[in-house]
Amino acid sequence: MTDWQTMALVMAIGYFLGAIPFGLLLTRLTGAGDLRAIGSGSIGATNVLRTGRKGLAAGTLLLDAAKGALAVWIGSRLLPGGGGVLGGVLAFIGHCYPVWLRFRGGKGVATMLGVALALAWPIGLVFAVIWIGVLALSRISSAGGMSAGISAPLAALLLGRHDLVAPLGAMAAMLLWRHRSNIARLLKGEEPRVGSSGKA
DSSP, X not given: OOHHHHHHHHHHHHHHHHTOOHHHHHHHHXXXXXXXXXXTOOOSHHHHHTTTOHHHHHHHHHHHHHHHHHHHHHHHHHSTTTHHHHHHHHHHHHHHSOGGGTTOOOOOHHHHHHHHHHHOHXXXXXXXXXXXXXXXXXXXXXXXXXXXXXXXXXXXHHTTOGGGHHXXXXXXXXHHHHTHHHHHHHHHTOOOOTTGGGOO
């Protein structure tokens, strides 16, 4: 297999792993309804939480993170020296834009966490701490997720992982784009808080 064929394989595996809509699958299998018709319509863990099923939300978060980490691991094995980054980025894209859901996926926070942890666990740790910390202080899910996304390329820069600044920066930019409606609500002071009025 030539290098470009291996690269194409890593990209395909990464994308299709990322495109597995675990939140949608879990809610359907457990009779919690069609996730796309609930809350924001996103397939991520925050929207799963709006069903009132905390266990499903936790499972979605873990599985979405795991598919990002697995894509990095497979990519690094098939294509040493860059395959991990390639697989991880494509998994993130697959989660945000899954082909079988008409490219309407999640916002990528949990998947980016899994990618960051697999690429360099200290960066992933910073991501997780920022995510949990901002969420705990603000009780606004989107604020925690966006802060975590921004922290990843900054952590890579500060920790001397300059090879990861660009890919993590690209994922952070896409994550912010996926949160553009949340940003608009934050600016208006209308973004719901976790647990307020029964909303996640």
